Amino acid sequence: MQEAALARRQLTNDMRGALVEQQYRIYYQPIIHLPSNRIAKAEALIRWQHPAHGLIYPDAFIPIAEETGIISDIGEWVYRTATQQAAHWRTGYFKDFQISINKSPAQLQQNGNRLVAWCKQLQKTELPGEGVVVEITEGMLMEASDDIKSILLAYRDAGIQVALDDFGTGYSSLSYLSRFDIDYIKIDQSFIRNMATSKDDMDLCEAIVAMAHKLGLKVVAEGVETEEQKALLIKIGCDFAQGFLFSKPLPPEEFEELLKKMSGET
Ligand code: C2E
Ligand code: CA
Ligand code: CA
Numbered sequence: 001m002q003e004a005a006l007a008r009r010q011l012t013n014d015m016r017g018a019l020v021e022q023q024y025r026i027y028y029q030p031i032i033h034l035p036s037n038r039i040a041k042a043e044a045l046i047r048w049q050h051p052a053h054g055l056i057y058p059d060a061f062i063p064i065a066e067e068t069g070i071i072s073d074i075g076e077w078v079y080r081t082a083t084q085q086a087a088h089w090r091t092g093y094f095k096d097f098q099i100s101i102n103k104s105p106a107q108l109q110q111n112g113n114r115l116v117a118w119c120k121q122l123q124k125t126e127l128p129g130e131g132v133v134v135e136i137t138e139g140m141l142m143e144a145s146d147d148i149k150s151i152l153l154a155y156r157d158a159g160i161q162v163a164l165d166d167f168g169t170g171y172s173s174l175s176y177l178s179r180f181d182i183d184y185i186k187i188d189q190s191f192i193r194n195m196a197t198s199k200d201d202m203d204l205c206e207a208i209v210a211m212a213h214k215l216g217l218k219v220v221a222e223g224v225e226t227e228e229q230k231a232l233l234i235k236i237g238c239d240f241a242q243g244f245l246f247s248k249p250l251p252p253e254e255f256e257e258l259l260k261k262m263s264g265e266t
Contacts, residue, residue, distance in 0.1 A: 015068075136164065
């Protein structure tokens with residue numbers, strides 16, 4: 001236990017330095033518009049190129065960053081970097097491209113006035129709010145108070161869209177969907193994984209899509225790995241899909257290659 005605590009403390013220290021040392025990277029995973037089979041968006045996913053431990057995935061450090069509050073600075077860096085990148089891709093490739101950015105509850109709590117900074121940042125990158133989707137989880141809405149409501153309203157005023165991540169794993173309360181301004185539901189990969197083999201999961205996905213559409217929301221399926229899953233999702237009218245079938249998360253240069261290839265196909 002003592003060893004674990006020590007390792008954790010070391011990681012926390014390293015995490016503080018990592019911003020200054022420019023060790024964080026953003027990988028981009030395409031989100032495909034199913035009816036047209038084209039890239040519509042990308043999700044920004046952070047990685048940490050640690051000098052001693054190599055590439056570290058977010059599950060290994062984001063929770064600690066949240067507990068220690070370092071997440072604010074990291075989150076701001078992610079936002080700045082990803083929006084700049086998206087602005088570049090919108091001008092260079094296609095103008096409706098959107099960047100989807102994860103935001104943990106801890107970030108939102110400390111975020112009242114940082115939101116203003118975000119909006120200013122957007123203006124600086126010449127990326128309109130329409131170019132950004134913020135991914136939040138249900139946990140955020142549960143703790144929710146008027147604060148969250150006003151933050152979500154501020155997003156809407158700035159043109160920023162909101163996606164509810166990991167849908168189906170939590171309470172999946174239907175009342176959230178109508179009470180808050182949500183634009184997308186992301187069906188959790190655990191349901192997609194089994195949809196071809198489990199009738200229950202298949203029915204559940206179909207019901208989520210139908211319900212979302214009824215409420216005026218679009219649906220993104222996460223963790224799509226097979227052609228069979230893709231075909232089923234098209235069949236039930238799912239709007240977007242993301243997963244290893246299309247591409248794993250890529251460093252910016254490689255993602256740009258993908259965009260280039262795609263625009264060459266037109
Ligand atoms: P998430 O938001 O649910 O992101 C989706 C995760 O699924 C990513 O893991 C992605 O690489 C992985 N994935 C995508 N397609 C497939 C697939 O077809 N099959 C499988 N098995 N997995 C797939 P990753 O990049 O390790 O990120 C893990 C989590 O870390 C994210 O889950 C998100 O909650 C968090 N995270 C990542 N970047 C950020 C960030 O910038 N800020 C915050 N606050 N959290 C972040
Ligand atoms: Ca996400
Ligand atoms: Ca997710």
